[in-house]
Amino acid sequence: MLTILMAILIPFIAAILIPFIYKFIPRINIGWFVLVVPILLFIGLVRYVPSVAAGETYIKTISWIPSAGINFTTYLDGLSLIFGLLITGVGSLVILYSIYYLSDRESLGHFYVYLLLFMGAMLGVVFSDNMMVLYVFWELTSISSFLLIAFWYHRKQSRYGAQKSLLITVTGGLAMLIGFVMLYAMTGTFSIRENIAAIGDFTNHPLFVAALVLVLLGAFTKSAQFPFHIWLPDAMEAPTPVSAYLHSATMVKAGIYLVARFTTIFGGEEVWFYAVSGIGLLTLFWGSLNAIRQTDLKALLAYSTISQLGLVMSLFGLGSVALNAGVSSDSILYTQATFAALFHLINHSTFKGALFMVVGIVDHNVGTRDVRRLGGLMSLMPVTFSIALIGSFSMAGLPPFNGFLSKEMFFEAMLMMRDFDVLSIRSLGTIFPIVAWIASIFTFVYSMIIVFQTFFGEHQPDRLDRKAHEASKGMLIAPSVLAVLVVGIFFFPNIIGNYLLRPAMAAIYPTFLDVDQLTPHISAWHGLKNNMPLLMTIGVVIIGFLLYISLHRWRSLYSVGPMLWNLDTLYNWSLKQMESSSTAITNYYMSGHLRDYLTYIFGFFLFAVGGSLVLLGGFSFDVSNDAPILINEVILVLVMAIAAVCIVFVPSRVTAILLNGVLGYSIALFFVIFRAPDLALTQIVVETVTTALFLLCFYFLPELKREKSVRSSKILNGIIAISAGVLVTVIALSVQGNKLFDSISIYFENAYELTGGKNIVNTILGDFRAFDTMLEVVVLFIAGIGVYTLIKLKARKGERDVED
């Protein structure tokens, strides 16, 4: 049987192999090879369904960085299985679709590598138990999404959309990472399961709410919740298969997955309820309201996806109430909201996937997605039309499609908020069903726009780029399968309920032992009595219909007041501000002057080393161990000091060079005094050669000019130089004042026994540290080559000089 680890790794392995296959077997469309991967994985995962439905979970740990608590732990339970099936199932259909959608001229190798990369990363997200591993895969989905949005990178809008999505989702991901680290700081483990078990003791911890908010930020940015939704419409620049897969069926649902998974950890907190359900409802409302004004079908679907994600999110928020209230027969009612959320999640993937593919077909065949130019395609594209009808009506919440079932359950869950007194928001509770209802009306309206403005009305062939015709059979397979599912789930919802949703519910509510109560029986007909959800649906249809036929009258409302507020403008403005101010700051200090950089370096040295010296009070001064001073030494010191100071002030370069020589020879004398004969010899030789070199070069170099720099900068240089000198002196004195360690040189006094040499310095260089000496010779050698080339290298005749 396919192990979960293999399921994560196979797409990555395939992604490595694909470029080779693409190169060596160019005659067959590479998509057929890729298609094998998700189908195999899907079959492999389906085989887990019966055992998972029976309550089994699969966990496997591979040690990775155990010292940091990071292990590659794969965990399969009901919740991750749903997502795994969605990823591989929709993935198979999308790849099948894209084989016909993308022409052979596109760089298919890249496309499928990115897609496989995404698939592996996404499976990694849902199957990882370790939060750090989850985070890595999480960011990998952002990166592969970036690559896929920018697939047509020659388009400016593609690049813009890719950057926008990356910036927003990665920012959220970083917030989430901090949240994970906070959880680790509280519970001491990165494992989600162990966190679930341990978190109960930490709900009053000061970090608890902070971690909650940060994790939610990650989920909200990924799932395009208000106000982070702005990246999703721009992500529609990606090829349509990608939009169908990443930006509607799977990646945007990673945030939903995260919320579902962490409900068990954070769900008991009120903040969680308010944030998740509040933001969810707001997103639902805002997305559906904005979808109506879109004229591009894909943009419309993007806003509709935003709104549907908000719907699922808000349901998860309601479902968390059950954890807040604790286990009881009352609170179990609220778990139905979670049940509805999971159910709608699956339904949304089916109908929205189908709709995206339909829009892709329309775009592919007639060359536009603009509803103002489309119309009357019903008779020309009957199959496409049928699929669009099924998808849209399901989205609108009409029977006999699966959207109807989950919409009813959604209303029911929202209505529960009326008599909801757990969190003392009695009067506020009524807002929930009202907002949900209004948003559903808008949902109905835009669903109608998709069907009627595209397929009904007047056909305008002169406004289309290409003549409309039915799509090829291959292209229709994938959306047809999804459409069949849309209808099939309506008639047999309890197969999904029992096999997929029940174990997922058990995973989200581990404290509720009676799983049967968690999974209500899904039925389309609840009877007329007390059937408020049905009344709401009827209301949605009537008012939605009225709104749709009067659309041209109230559409102008979109250009009034608050509707003009645009988060995109804010995003663009802040991006521009960020870029210009960072450029300004960088240009300000990166002046290109060597002097400035050295000033920074010395300034930092003074600040950091001097500062810590003062802070730690490390200064101490001890002369008791000093050797006695002789008069000749004093003279030598004076000579050196005067020579050094004179170098600064002499106007002639030859004097400066000779004074430097004076310094060098005096040091050689000091070496003699300090009992270092080898050093003295070397110093004399080196100093002679250096001075000779200086004088040689001096012949070619210009006369020292008086420094042209202004007085103030000279004074600054002086201050820096003097403070650096003082600081070095102070530190050196302090070091001599506190000897922390004994000398290790005793070891070398054994030199004769160890090496056979009597000059200890020589044995250190030639034997104890011979390797250092060898490398030193290498440095000398390199410098020699450098010197030689700089002198000898000349441009050949006829060639332009290197510098020009």
Add this chain to the structure above:
Amino acid sequence: METLITILVGILVTVAVYLLLSRSLIRIIVGSAVLSHAVHLLLMVMGGLKKGSAPLLDENATSYTDPLPQALILTAIVISFAVTAFLLVLGYRTYKETGLDDSKELRGFTDE
């Protein structure tokens, strides 16, 4: 003695830093040479001065001066020689190619 040398090191560092901060290439090169002198002396001081005879085993002395700083300085002298030589030739070549020896003008800035 150590204190005196340490103060000398401080003076050398001051001069070296001032030279490094100037604009003329030759001053910068001289500055780096002076800085290496300062560091050699500093290393020497750190090991203690005149604590015994030269570190040659034949001397039959009771104690030797610390040989480790000497070995380090020997390496440092050679390396700093290599660096100085390279810098010099680099400055020479730069001047021959561009006619400039001012780090600021080389960067393309004509005035402050």
